[in-house]
Amino acid sequence: MAKDVIVTGVERFFEEDEIIVSKTDLKGRITYCNDVFLRIAGYTEKECLGQPHSVIRHPEMPRCIFDLLWEHIQDGREIFAYVMNRCKNGDHYWVQAHVTPSRDRSSTIVGYHSNRRVPDRHVLENTIMPLYAELLAEERQHGNRKSGLQASKQRVDDMLAERGMPYDEFIACL
Structure with a gap:
């Protein structure tokens, strides 16, 4: 895997009827990825x-x-989120991810499962991209990563409080 983070600004797309699937262990290491994942990501x-x-x-x-996502799944809850992923060559692709904990027969969480579909382009361009740009700007204006993360999480919390809804409901209403 490449250690340098290269970005090209080129967006890749996948078909409406395709689903990107991956599974991880509890630490987020990939244990399974389908052919669509491999083709789009270029690995x-x-x-x-x-x-x-x-x-x-x-x-x-x-x-x-990502902090919100991990909070949900480690707590045993599913989450839907819009995510921009990076391909091996630096291109990117947007997904609407549905991430769930994977459980064994005794209901113990043993890993995580993610299905990603083509996102709604209107929602992506008119709501998600502007929101993420604002959150990223907030994160980058702080002296350290931890402070930036806390500040951007507060912005999300404030936005949700203003709308009077939890994150899950916000995403479902888009």
Whole structure:
């Protein structure tokens, strides 16, 4: 996996009837990825398995969204989120992700499962992209990453409080 974070600004697309699927262990290391994942992200299965799922994390994704995602799934809840992922060559692609905990027969969380579909372009361009740009700007204006993360999380909390709804409801209403 490439260690340098390269971004090209080129967006890739996948078909409406395709689903990107991946599974991870409890630490977020990839244990499964389907052919659509591999084709869009530009990796081989050998390159992906055992690697942190964050290998496809795009540097222009607000950290607070991933923090919120991890909060939900580690607490045993599912979450829907719009995410911009980075391809191996630096291109990017947008998804609407549905991430759920995977459980064993005794209901213990043993990993995580994510299905990603083509996002609603209108919602993406008119709501998500402007929101994420604002959150990312907030994160970057602070002296350290932790302060930036806390400030952007507060912006999300304030926005949700203003709308009088939890994150899940906000995403469902878009």
